[in-house]
Amino acid sequence: MYLIKDSRMAPKKMISDCAECVLSKDCIPSGISTDNLHRFVGIVSTNISYKAGDVLFEQNAKAQHLFVVKTGSFKTQTTTPHGIEHVNNFFLPGELIGLESASSGISCNTAIALEDGVACKINYQQLTKLRQEFPSLSDFAVKIYSAALALANEIQNNATIQCASSRLATFLVLYNRRLNAHGMQSLGLHLPMCREDIASHLGLAVETISRSFSKLITTGCIKKDGRRVQILNLEKLHDEANLPPRK
Amino acid sequence: MYLIKDSRMAPKKMISDCAECVLSKDCIPSGISTDNLHRFVGIVSTNISYKAGDVLFEQNAKAQHLFVVKTGSFKTQTTTPHGIEHVNNFFLPGELIGLESASSGISCNTAIALEDGVACKINYQQLTKLRQEFPSLSDFAVKIYSAALALANEIQNNATIQCASSRLATFLVLYNRRLNAHGMQSLGLHLPMCREDIASHLGLAVETISRSFSKLITTGCIKKDGRRVQILNLEKLHDEANLPPRK
DNA sequence: CGCCTTATTGATCTACCTCAAAGTCTGTGG
DNA sequence: CCACAGACTTTGAGGTAGATCAATAAGGCG
Incomplete structure (x- = not known):
């Protein structure tokens, strides 16, 4: 499946190249032509390894990145002013974490790895710039966002x-x-x-x-x-x- | 506030012109320069009146429009396969209804007017085309969507x-x-x-x-x-x- | 004014929360 | 490889918040 090499070895180019990623058809690269893919690859930190319990981002901190789950799974949770925690959602391979913080610039929840896994990290600001150049990226954004909102609706329905x-x-x-x-x-x-x-x-x-x-x-x-x-x-x-x- | 004229009278140009709308700074026109605003005005049906109980769109029907609430208020509700209804959300002036259906093309809930009110109706497909021409519209979309997702999170937290x-x-x-x-x-x-x-x-x-x-x-x-x-x-x-x- | 829908208040019942204890899994070190 | 500690999970017993049923009260509208 995924080649996760021993960290002592030089990382294989193949792994970090979005063109080769099994998820690319469902990921942001699907919004960019092959010729321009290098532009996207330039703003992604691919294949960051996380251990169970690792934190991707913290609630109320400055939100700077969007994450794509490649392997493993993650959760987001919110802590109320009075210290009660609530798990908002779980994230599986191919899903994006951090969508809700893109506009405010402040993370509205904390993201934590549930098990050892790998994720890619994309800078919001650079992605915004890229989106202006490639209209199809904008389409992809709307597609992803509306699907996330539809899922949130279903989760909300279920909670009641x-x-x-x-x-x-x-x-x-x-x-x-x-x-x-x-x-x-x-x-x-x-x-x-x-x-x-x-x-x-x-x-x-x-x-x-x-x-x-x-x-x-x-x-x-x-x-x-x-x-x-x-x-x-x-x-x-x-x-x-x-x-x-x-x- | 808003000039809602008797329907027998010729509609005032002013009312349907987004440039004059009190909401325009929070609405889609904020993503377009004044020079190009006519392009947007061309794809909007402005100031449609609704009576309490009127349906904007129906669950499982083809989703073709995004709605902006101008006056009054609306609700969206989902009916489960076994006939149980659940109210997903309420919509106030300045808010957008139908965001979650943009990608699937199928409405995942029914939108109903809670009281007499006025809304504007925008065609998804034409908006998509316009978004490709005007990158700032894309920024507005991301802003709106991430805020909607953040609100959905809060509503979900509350329900639990x-x-x-x-x-x-x-x-x-x-x-x-x-x-x-x-x-x-x-x-x-x-x-x-x-x-x-x-x-x-x-x-x-x-x-x-x-x-x-x-x-x-x-x-x-x-x-x-x-x-x-x-x-x-x-x-x-x-x-x-x-x-x-x-x- | 009277009808009908919506809202409140009261009484009872029940699903789920809480507390308690036993059982299971996981990982660590001898 | 096994023994042990710790966390996680399940099962049991009892209490309680909120659902349900029932009745009254208050709006809304012809």
């Missing part, structure tokens, strides 16, 4: 569903769809985040997440082993996700 | 807060901030939506909204008369919005 197991079911359906969107087609998912992160994201208690998993297993929607989840019946999982309120 | 009165308090704080953002500075707000819409938006029961209002009145944060709410103590309302979970 009454039944806890429906929320978890919807979460799994969305997560599975996002995995599949970037070519990792399968009904088996590895959840890289801990139960507490899922609980925070869905606005439920950790214990309720556990019990909801048990319910989804009992009803034959899924089976699981720790963080490894297998969707047995996607149809049934959809039904469970759309239960009438308080059933 | 435990305490019902905290959710309502946060809702009022956000709503007030948005009203003020477009120059309607005041601590008195008129909520154009019914309690049921607020309840749906916050993921609570209508009765809980009523009781939460009562609590906010008892604690001296607000006073109210029907849908007319007056913020008495913004500091206290912030505190109420950030209560520790379950108390």
Whole structure:
């Protein structure tokens, strides 16, 4: 898949060249012709390695970069003035982190690596300049942003569903769809985040997440082993996700 | 304020000219020089009147237009496959409706007028073409989109807060901030939506909204008369919005 | 004025939170 | 390779915030 070489070795040109990246068709380079790709490559720091727990950017700090997940996974979380944390979203390979801070210039949340992974880092200002030169980059931006907004809507809808197991079911359906969107087609998912992160994201208690998993297993929607989840019946999982309120 | 003439009269040129619009500095024209403004004016249907309950666009229908609220207010809502409705967001003067559907071309929710009002309608495709000609329009798009995404994050965070009165308090704080953002500075707000819409938006029961209002009145944060709410103590309302979970 | 929709208030019930404890996984060092 | 410590996860028992049901009150409109 990805050639992550020992750091003592000279980095392979191939790895840092966006032209060769498996994600390029879904990434910003898709908005630039091959001839001009070098212009983009010039403003990206490609393949930065992160260890689990590493911070990409901090809430309330100056936001300077957009990140593209290449391998691994990340989360963003907001801390309220009174110290309560809430996990906003999770990010999978091919997804962009930091979109919401582009205008204000201040990060509205903290981004943290959930596991060891690799991401590319793009400077906002330089990207803005490039966008003015290449109109197709602008199209790509609108496409990415409107998709992010549509996803945010779905996540928001899910957070207001009454039944806890429906929320978890919807979460799994969305997560599975996002995995599949970037070519990792399968009904088996590895959840890289801990139960507490899922609980925070869905606005439920950790214990309720556990019990909801048990319910989804009992009803034959899924089976699981720790963080490894297998969707047995996607149809049934959809039904469970759309239960009438308080059933 | 706005001159909404009797429909039997010839529409005043002034009204439909974006150059004269009080919102233009926050609207798409801000991304175009005065010399080129006519190009934009050519793709907008300005000042369309809506009556309370009128539908701007329907979920799952082909999405062709972006709307700018000029007066009045609107809501967007999603209907799940099993017929449960959820109010996604409310839209105030100066705000854009339909951003999330720009890429897919399919509306992911239904937009409805909450009261009599006026909005302008812009064709996506023509706007896309214009954006390629005017790079500053692209900057405006990114600015608008990232702000919308940041707001969606805040709304999502709010929906996962435990305490019902905290959710309502946060809702009022956000709503007030948005009203003020477009120059309607005041601590008195008129909520154009019914309690049921607020309840749906916050993921609570209508009765809980009523009781939460009562609590906010008892604690001296607000006073109210029907849908007319007056913020008495913004500091206290912030505190109420950030209560520790379950108390 | 009377009808109908919307809003509030009261009483009961329940899903989920909290607290508590046991069980499982992960990694580290002997 | 195994033993242990620590974090993570699950399961159990009881309490509570908010849902639901029910009834009254207040607007809105013909």
